[in-house]
Amino acid sequence: MRSIPLLNVDATTVFDDVAAAKHLQRRRRMHDARTNVLAAYQEYIEAVPEVGGLAKAVLTDQQKEAMQHAFSVETAPMAALRQKLLKRTCVARCPFCGISESSTLDHYLPKEQYPEFSIFPNNLVPCCAVCNTRKRDRILDEDTNVRMFLHPCYDAIAVLEFLSVRTRVEADALVISYRLVQPEGMADLTFQHLSSHFKELDLADRYRRMGLEHLGGQYPALRRAYGVGQHAERVAEKLIEGAEDFEEISGVNYWLAKLYRALAANVDFCAGGFEAVRPQPV
Incomplete structure (x- = not known):
């Protein structure tokens, strides 16, 4: 449970580089989704840390698949982003738990529900496999409608002993x-x-x-x-x-x-x- 700095990288450039590295069909689908995806990026930034209630971007099923594929099937630009996110000394230890090595990337807003944020650097949190598995695709508590997990890049908890x-x-x-x-x-x-x-x-x-x-x-x-x-x-x-x-x-x-x-x-x-x-x- 600790804060980590955002990776200093341009999200638009990441999107364009990953899209350009995909095969023709998915490249076209990502290109067609680009305006809505980048608009969603801006909405995310304006809403943080309370991003749990964000409206989903208007994407076709094919565009959603292309965005998820952009993360799951790595291109050279996506592999480079993963390396940059995980290899920083400040995130060597999982920010969710403070126990284990950060060896995976968690989608704070799950890519299954928000495919538009599949390769958005601000939504990718270095973490350990245990925390990633326990967090799964959950965002809001069904009873309270409150976010279930802290966002290490945005939830700044005051220096109070809790x-x-x-x-x-x-x-x-x-x-x-x-x-x-x-x-x-x-x-x-x-x-x-x-x-x-x-x-x-x-x-x-x-x-x-x-x-x-x-x-x-x-x-x-x-x-x-x-x-x-x-x-x-x-x-x-x-x-x-x-x-x-x-x-x-x-x-x-x-x-x-x-x-x-x-x-x-x-x-x-x-x-x-x-x-x-x-x-x-x-």
């Missing part, structure tokens, strides 16, 4: 639970978007599982900090230092930063309870 973590050591196991808390100053609609995004991408459980896996790798360092003198305060200091490093790079709501701060405040964990994350021999 992610919370609870931890406890129980029967030689570390129990971690993530949840969202609406901070003072955050609009209700923004929190609705955030809550839906968090729920639909199953971030609470994914953060929990990845947190436990991550801590297993930190076990030797925690054990050294504790030492033979059983210095719980050194463990807490190390965790706070790690949290500050994460916050400096990824913000106060980064899931690992929150986990480190919660563990630093957990007396049981710092006083030897970290043995619960000790990796088991394979």
